Amino acid sequence: MPFDSTGKISFDHIYTAPDPRPFFGTLRRVGYEIPQLAKPYFAKLIGEHPAERPTVLDVGCSYGVNAALRRCEATMDDLYAHYTAPDVRAASHAQLIEADRARVTDPGGARFYGLDASAPALEYALSTGFLDEAIHADFESDDPDSTQRKLLDDVDLVISTGCVGYVTEKTIARIARGSRPWMAHFVLRMFSYEPVADSLAGLGYETAQVPGVFRQRRFASAEEQAQILDTLDTAGVDPTGLESDGRLYAQLYVSRPDSAAALATALGNFDEEG
Numbered sequence: 570m571p572f573d574s575t576g577k578i579s580f581d582h583i584y585t586a587p588d589p590r591p592f593f594g595t596l597r598r599v600g601y602e603i604p605q606l607a608k609p610y611f612a613k614l615i616g617e618h619p620a621e622r623p624t625v626l627d628v629g630c631s632y633g634v635n636a637a638l639r640r641c642e643a644t645m646d647d648l649y650a651h652y653t654a655p656d657v658r659a660a661s662h663a664q665l666i667e668a669d670r671a672r673v674t675d676p677g678g679a680r681f682y683g684l685d686a687s688a689p690a691l692e693y694a695l696s697t698g699f700l701d702e703a704i705h706a707d708f709e710s711d712d713p714d715s716t717q718r719k720l721l722d723d724v725d726l727v728i729s730t731g732c733v734g735y736v737t738e739k740t741i742a743r744i745a746r747g748s749r750p751w752m753a754h755f756v757l758r759m760f761s762y763e764p765v766a767d768s769l770a771g772l773g774y775e776t777a778q779v780p781g782v783f784r785q786r787r788f789a790s791a792e793e794q795a796q797i798l799d800t801l802d803t804a805g806v807d808p809t810g811l812e813s814d815g816r817l818y819a820q821l822y823v824s825r826p827d828s829a830a831a832l833a834t835a836l837g838n839f840d841e842e843g
Contacts, residue, residue: 584687588665589632592690593652601786603730603819604634605645607755610779610821611635611728614753615679623679623725626704626744628754629732630683633694639679640699641672669697682720684708684744708740722747727754731785731819734760738768745772752824755783758812759800762822769824779821787816 583592615623627635637643643651651657651672657665682702685691691703704717713721721744729736733756741752749772756762766776788794794815801808811818 584631584685585689587662587689588693589634589690590652590658590665592632593649596786597649597653599786599789600784600816602645603755603783603785604638606783607635607728607730607753607821608638610753611726612639614726614728614751614823618725618751620725624682624723625679625726625728626682626684626721626724626750627700628684628727628729628736628740628744630685630694630700631687631690633681633683633690633697633699635728635730636681636683636694636699637669637672637697640675640681642674643672666693666696669699673698679726680723682724708743709737712743718747724748724750726750727752729753730755731757733762733765738764741765742768742772745769745774749773749826751826752822754822754824755785755819756822757785757817757819758782758806759797759804761804762820766822766824773826774824775827776822776824779823782811782818782820785817785819 580595583595586592611625615625625636627633630636634648637648638645641647657668660668680701681699682704683691683694683700684704684706686705686707688705691700691705694700695703702720704713704720706713706717724744725748727741727744727750733741733754741754744750745752752769752774754762754765762776762778766774769776788797794812797812797817798808801812
């Protein structure tokens with residue numbers, strides 16, 4: 570597989586298939602688990618938000634994985650087992666959509682919007698009911714158009730599980746300028762969240778890091794690990810006991826347009842519940 574500019578193996582090909590079978594088949598082999606670890610944190614923020622039915626925007630949502638975990642009351646292991654089962658692998662595209670629509674058991678609660686550069690992934694997530702709305706756009710290059718801005722103005726909470734670093738403060742600031750939603754981003758340790766935090770600070774946000782680190786996945790090869798260790802060294806990040814032992818790790822940053830005290834209380838609640 571090719572490598573991207575950071576030294577990570579590129580999985581671009583699994584995000585453009587008509588359905589998520591290649592996505593889950595590939596990522597199962599490297600133990601991709603960050604959406605599962607992120608799920609309780611997102612659930613807590615959804616539960617604490619003052620909106621009666623918060624609208625959540627998942628940046629880099631691909632096939633709506635974070636939404637599916639909540640709406641199907643599933644774990645990542647459940648989704649891996651489902652999409653790699655022989656009968657599911659043999660199903661037609663239409664049959665898979667029908668089966669996935671039947672898995673959605675929680676259509677209420679939060680509304681889920683998805684932002685991604687992959688039209689096929691967004692189309693699938695919409696057709697199954699994992700997402701309520703989809704935004705197919707590149708906000709690194711362009712401002713939202715009027716239709717996209719209207720959707721963004723509905724958003725109460727912005728989440729992501731690994732796209733920050735590839736998506737920069739340009740995208741995050743363009744999202745934030747409307748409704749000033751809460752934000753929770755899981756960011757690989759080789760990337761700095763500081764540019765995003767600085768950009769959001771200019772819009773009245775406070776940012777803090779939730780204590781701890783979160784496993785993303787195993788390295789796909791010794792070559793990938795070596796390249797990522799070089800990237801971490803250049804960034805001044807110590808990989809001892811973490812990436813040096815064979816996995817990519819992320820950190821969680823919460824940004825809110827609140828007082829520092831309110832943010833500290835929210836982070837304290839995270840700490841109390843682990």
